[in-house]
Amino acid sequence: MSPNSIYGYAGKILWLDLTKREAKKLELSREMARDYIGARGFGIKILWDNMKKGTDPLSPESLLVVSVGPLAGTSSQSASRWFVVFKSPLTGTYFRSVGGGYFGAEMKFAGYDAIVVSGRAEKPTYVWIKDDNVEFRDATRAWGLTTNMTTELLKEETDKSARLITIGPAGERLVKISSIQSDDQRSAGRGGGGAVLGAKNLKAIVVKGSKMPKLFDEERFREAVKEEIQTYQKSPALEGFRALGTAGVVDLFYSLGHNPSFNFMQREFNGIDNYKADVFPRYIIKRGGCYGCMISCWQFLKTTDGPYAGFFWDKPEYEALWSFGSNLGNANLEAVMQANMLCDKYGLDVISVGSAIGMAYELYEKGILTRKETDGMELRWGDPEPALEIIRKIALREGIGRILGEGTKRAAEIIGRGAEKYAIQIKGLELPAYDPRAAKAHGLSLVTSNIGASHNMGWNYFEITGVPKDGKQVDPLSIEGKGELTKYVQDETAMYEVAGKCTFPADFVMFTRENLAKLLYYATGIEEFKNPDYLMLVGERVYNLERAFNVREGFGREHDTIPERFVKEPFPRTPAKGQVFELDKLLDDYYKARGWDLKTGKPTKAKLESLGLNDVAKEINAE
């Protein structure tokens, strides 16, 4: 190893300046590794240090960080996620989006813990990284192609076994709800990362690496992985996850008050049986999984008849099964499969797209949108055909798609006439498939999340799957203690994500903090990592730094809010009948638990300093 290198890490941050077509390799400092661990931690640290307040996310000055954790490319399980961290053109906040598959490990093999994308290329460009060699290449040929066709073309131009992340036609057109997709069709879907790359004229990052990460204590590391695998194997969720991934819970979650129907109006949805777990197996023709993950939760579904016949594609995850399913009152699973595929191909976020379409359907029902504004389409609950056409229109910025592609918040403002009420979003990010009225801490997590209503940045498994907290069952409808509970899950998610871990196993309690400490210590040799409490502290540190980024951008308590539907319209069906979301009480409780100012929602000086963020406290004038 070189004198500066650190076990477990690749040791380099690759800084791409698209304007100058320059690639710099910066040494990763031991301090940064210790304080932020990696992945989501590196993302916010680089963003905080290098991106000025008020930067337009679509300007050359904005940055987008792709980062992995110190366990990426190792045999540690579900640990090679690639994180994308940027300021979102959709929300104006800090943002982190994350994808799986093989890109993360490949990036590590090529020798990089993070890739920072800056500047703006004059013309469509892609970056081809083969170990130390970095080329800025003309992407004119690939520009305009769907993500899968881009993959085909760019692998031909580089190396068939290379891995890549790319944007689709939507990102090129700066659609605010555009995604970044990997060659294996994993999505960093949320927040409009596709548009950030599109604005930089960067079509794709293609990577091929040959260096295995060096570990501090290989033998003990292997032992820790063995222990990790045993924990997975003991989990009652393992087999279900393997069989169907997140698609296995659609009707169950509906019965819990989630998988919210009809744009969160939560009317009874008669089609729910078409999404039962036993419906899927007949479609499955192939399985797969991410690098280094024994769960292997990918299934590929085949459609053989009707309008969508002839393809196989990754199954829609729970969120897409909702956003194009019960959210639209649509009982046609095959149409959902089609919608999901179109979003992947065009490079669109399935949650935000489905939500925007759900809003349009409700606005149409209420007469706020008419056929004049829907390009002649009738938007009737249960009819998926217009939804499929709208997906294309969103991707290509045509007609009504031009408006809906701005996200529900901005789209509703453009439409006016009271449409805002039906935009189901927080800080501009569309809600995922959980109803805050039916799970209060989960709702609180959506309200306060640093990126807006995230589907996986603080997923409250105590409320959703009924895992006991300190031996006691948590009542999802109660508001008691929910501030602390929310903070706990948010920080814990952050902890796992600085290590580059996947949230699915975390959500189903397949990780233990003690095991994570072993993995990180034996991988890196960094003494602090031995202590599980230190890891949780880093989680909290990262969470607060993200919050500070938002504070610097002008966000405060007034933005930790929720659409009035959840506050004013009682939940209409079992099991949460009559429930509303008690916003203010929950928020007070949360800020207290966080050690943040109750009035402004700003982290206090004391809190930040306790996390070693003294400079940060100064910069945001924390008191």
Added chain:
Amino acid sequence: MSPNSIYGYAGKILWLDLTKREAKKLELSREMARDYIGARGFGIKILWDNMKKGTDPLSPESLLVVSVGPLAGTSSQSASRWFVVFKSPLTGTYFRSVGGGYFGAEMKFAGYDAIVVSGRAEKPTYVWIKDDNVEFRDATRAWGLTTNMTTELLKEETDKSARLITIGPAGERLVKISSIQSDDQRSAGRGGGGAVLGAKNLKAIVVKGSKMPKLFDEERFREAVKEEIQTYQKSPALEGFRALGTAGVVDLFYSLGHNPSFNFMQREFNGIDNYKADVFPRYIIKRGGCYGCMISCWQFLKTTDGPYAGFFWDKPEYEALWSFGSNLGNANLEAVMQANMLCDKYGLDVISVGSAIGMAYELYEKGILTRKETDGMELRWGDPEPALEIIRKIALREGIGRILGEGTKRAAEIIGRGAEKYAIQIKGLELPAYDPRAAKAHGLSLVTSNIGASHNMGWNYFEITGVPKDGKQVDPLSIEGKGELTKYVQDETAMYEVAGKCTFPADFVMFTRENLAKLLYYATGIEEFKNPDYLMLVGERVYNLERAFNVREGFGREHDTIPERFVKEPFPRTPAKGQVFELDKLLDDYYKARGWDLKTGKPTKAKLESLGLNDVAKEINAE
């Protein structure tokens, strides 16, 4: 080499019995090699010897032969085509369809000159051939998939570098105008070969080979190839072909009276400028070519906007640019690209599909079809949208597609009410993009072709591209000497095709017969091949044997006919204004040239015996 092997040949015929799941390897006899050379020659010889009169093409008893020539897999140019020979469910005649790409060479490398498919598998099956090893494998997973998705799946299941031919959803559903597609999207499009395989429950043949063919005199063979390449290089057509392939001639051929507009009504077509050669380059993002062909006439076109945005695909060839273009009065090139892609994916013949749709458009204009029968669609000339939907319906046998997928002849019979008049077909095979009224020998070739109105089995380059015959220009509108000229081109095509050669270079006179003789002799050492006249004799022999097959099936002069449009409706525009097709005169002239009976159209005993087909003469009671 084994004692039985013959230079140049793989030496084996692989006989697949799907019913018994048995693969037999038969030795290729020296006699068969000498008398039929290969490819198209082997196809008809095997069919004639082994397929009983009156066999239902979709029964287990029917055979389908995939064959290559002795030059396949060598460095001889454009010589690795794979031929598919069978009795057509569309026409009831002998049929040969042919594709390019890499499958033909791979089949030779695996050790087979021909693969005979017989029987019927109990359930969806594919055959995986790795050199000597042949496996019958379950194709349940691939069943229902488009051809491109099948390729993806089956390469994963076998070998990423394997080559394959497959059917799509159309072939599975026994659509009469379904194709067979290769992994590199070359089509054996015509005659319903897809349905023949579909009826056998055979989804695909996947091949991987490792044996280079052994040649008789490698050094002299290389010299002959060098000479061949020089002929290519001297051809004025080479660069144009390389640049655009068959897409370069669309507007030129229109000006010659071809690329017939509006289902051969030949009204002025204002959109023709959208198909000019200079329109294509802006779409091209990739090029390619078949194994061992210096022309490399493949281009891949990209669409970046509008309803079909985001893909690249092989360019439509001349015929598809017609069948979905001027044939439908459609000026939207991108819609043609889409239609072409859909046909490739579903496994459909672009000519027959476009022609069936053209007929439907004309029937709709004439009020013979109404919206009740078109599933509510308005079929208006120039509007490609219904055409795209009909393609899907044909593939999946839905609504009007169920009827049109039978081919124009049968579809018109089903529709009745005088529709037959608008079915532009000969012996049930839809006409390609040439108007018999504007090129009489070419028309005569369509009328008399052994497979029906073929686009490439006797392409009269003297008439179409103006190559002089024996130093004299041929007037396409004259009928004089056209019997002899037609025979000449048909036999010549057969000669090149028994060698496995591509018809494109043949049509543009890039081959010479003398060079072919050298190639075949130095490859195989078979003395007879030294003599160019012998090769032409084999061409004629094969042509007559194909004819005999049809005679045995009950075909005669009455089937060598043409739709009344060409006989009764004078050609309306330049350069063939006022012309009709003089069927009877031309036919008499042709039979005379052929040495066939004028009344029955049957080859005479004398003719057959002069070709060494004494047994054949006996079997069809030739006089």
